[in-house]
Amino acid sequence: MKRKVVSMLLVTSMLATLITGCGSTDTKDSADASTTDNSVSAGTETATVSEGGSDEVGTPFSDTVKISLMNSKPEITDALEAGAETFGKEYNVDIEIYETDSPGDTISQKYAAGDAPTIAILDLANVRDLAGDKILDLSNEKWCEVGGSTMGGIVDGKVYGMPLTVEGMCILYNKTAIEDLLGKEFVAEDYTTLDEFSALLDELKAAGMETPFVLNAEDWSIGQKGYQFIYDYQDGTEEGAMQFLNDVHDGKTTFEDNDVFNKVYDAFDLFIENNINKDDPLAADYDLNASYVAEGDAAFWLNGTWAWPDFEPYAVDGNEYDVMPFPINDQEGSQGKIVAGATKFAVVDAVDSSEEQQEAAKMFLNWLVFTDEGQDTLINQCGMVTAFTNISLEPNNPFNVGLKRYIDNGMTIDGANYMPSDHRSVLAANMQAYLDGKMTRQEIAEKLDEYWTTNTPVK
Template sequence: MKRNQVLSLGLAAVMVLSAAGCSGGSKTLEGDTGSTAKQSEQGSKTEESKSAGASAGGVTITILNTKAGMEKFFEPAFEDYREKTGVTVEMSSISEGDSPYEAIQKRYAAGDAPTLAIMDCNDIVALAEQKALPLDGEKWVADGGDKYGVKVGGKLYGFPFSLEGRGLLFNRTAIEKTLGRKFDEKSIQTLDDFKAVCDELVAAGMEKPVCISKEDWSLGAHYLGLMYEEQDGTAKGAEDFIGSLKDGSGKLIDNARFNSLFDTFDVLMKYNINGKDPLAADYDTDNAYFAEGDVAFWFNGNWVWEVVSGFADSSSEFGMLPVVQNTKDDKFNTLVNAVGSKQIMIDKNASPEQIQAAKDFLNWLVYDKTAQDIVANQILAVPCFSTFDASPDNKLGQALKAYADAGLTFDQYNGLPGDHWSVCGGFVQKYLGGKTDRAGLAADLEGYWKSKK
């Protein structure tokens, strides 16, 4: 058992990765906060570089980094990049305690705008029309940028840096070892299919093959979010649905998607390893249950790999399933959610030379082998682009990328209020803990939305 070796990586690290990325008007909820405890030495700003203008050897571009720890992987490549292009790249990281939005606003106020900024999706939405350069027409748009980049007013402003998604994660090795046969995830097309596999696992000795984590962000943002996204798969469909809840014309207890998702949730609860006291579940232990094969399935996202890989045997194999439901001719039984969790914007007020250098840098990220290695194999980010794959060492990332490359993903709904995951996640916690029934959950959720008129 490795769990005592890596417990310190648990809840704090994974919650940062999974919960705080892009909410309430953003393009994704998964992703990290991007805060980092210190600025990198190379990226430290000096009075001489504050103008972000031309350096002695050519053009200098600055990057505001909000993805913790990333600068240490890029900085060794920047000298080679300067020698090949004549462009000096300086990367600095935000201060501890600052959100990405707060950090860039401080730069704007100081007249020290970065040429490029790695931001959360909601920040791009907020800044796009005033501060960001439209990126439509760039080469990388056709290779994944159009699907996963942030758009505002029909224009593309965000370069999608990394892909994150959620679904029913599975431990292939644990399933196959328990059942004594190969596991074909494509055979799981409906909730009945999923139940049959769970029953087979129980009969073979895995008493509780599912893990449900109790965290409000997992229940209120990640699981409940599916209810809005899967009304018809469009933002308008979600907005119309929410509008009906606000004005009282929509009744959740009569809504087909609400019921099918909670039919699935009921099955997950039936097989939940934390079922005896689900609200006392421990997230570190959940990671270990899944990684070490105590359970076969866990509703979560590919971002948990950083922690799961610390528990799992290196030979173990993992994958991802859609959140299957007993619905006929339902595309969502074959799709997983996938979104660009970090986005890069270019400052539209930079000099023409800097803007061109910044565009060239984004092309470098997509098409250069050195950059691809940094993104996929060193940072272990999942590429949003078809030009390269996730690292073989990132097994959940590879599973998500396979869905993306096959066109089997759907987008996150962008319009949930900032308190949705905490308030509505609390309602789902009540349901998980047996303190309310489905009608009570529906009433709680309807009350929340009526309060948002």
């Protein structure tokens, strides 16, 4: 965990008005990428920011107020620091920023030690664990009025978490590398089934790309998020996923007998066979994985739109990058659609922070939403997709441009926000073992049955 002190912190991404509903448009016709330029050019042009106003933020403090912020999205720390400095100079607020990739464990330790951060960027399960006594009810904050309550961290009808980022869980790909190798236009919507995608991988291998796919080794990626495809693709709705998990809990079905579970693992088996890291899959390096796809050594990376800050340093000028859905056979309601939703939430401490510190924290959140500088930080610098209705800036990186296209075309499905907070710590290592050939599909199914027999989805 690294610590940095800066003049106020920028919390992370942004909310999104991403309507994660299921569109009725046919997959192969709806997500037309022809009108969107997803190529990379040298430098990033700063878009014109919509008019903001410090009146929505508050009055600068006469004496410096120091607060802390726990950031569980380390890839945006640099951009957050820059935004924090801008905010801090105007409002006389300093913030200590520290990073974690295990927000649930870290926030629990901080509260146990009486040293909770003033602002914490958390997963929804963590928000639920803390709501009611450890974090503030933010239902009356100004950003709730412009879309913030739509996808916020809501518990018992109250908004405890400001939705900071809406992201898509999907396959990232290098369109230029694919087209150069195959000598024809690549249209991702033609490869939404596993059979179609498998044939595409065979074409790429025949053309000289020995291992076209990239899998991560981290437990949060291949483990925590890998399982979510099983849940999310049941019928593409949160209700359908929760019904399946409740049926497992009640003994009405099992994972091994579930059609979607087996279809998802058919896909994982294909990915593993074509993984550029298959000789030592758990030694895979995240940054190196980004470079493989960015530079065209591989074509596809199972990941999410959050990966752009790590991907960008390796992106080749003039290359076109984009996103596509997880391939699955004959799955009405979810085939050809990207999993999308709010994934991180900013909360304000109610226990260890003074009223002045709490006020500074809330001012910073409003600064992100209502000022030119805050909006620029979120959209242009952190590279977020936003759903706040007062922000008109468009996404400025290829992955978010692609995600927005799927959203606009109604081709997204509900993300998993109903998992208990120990889901990752209990189950993720099993998926790593499967990736490494140390567990079988049946053993994975048994572990999932065991977990969901003793747990229920949280809502």
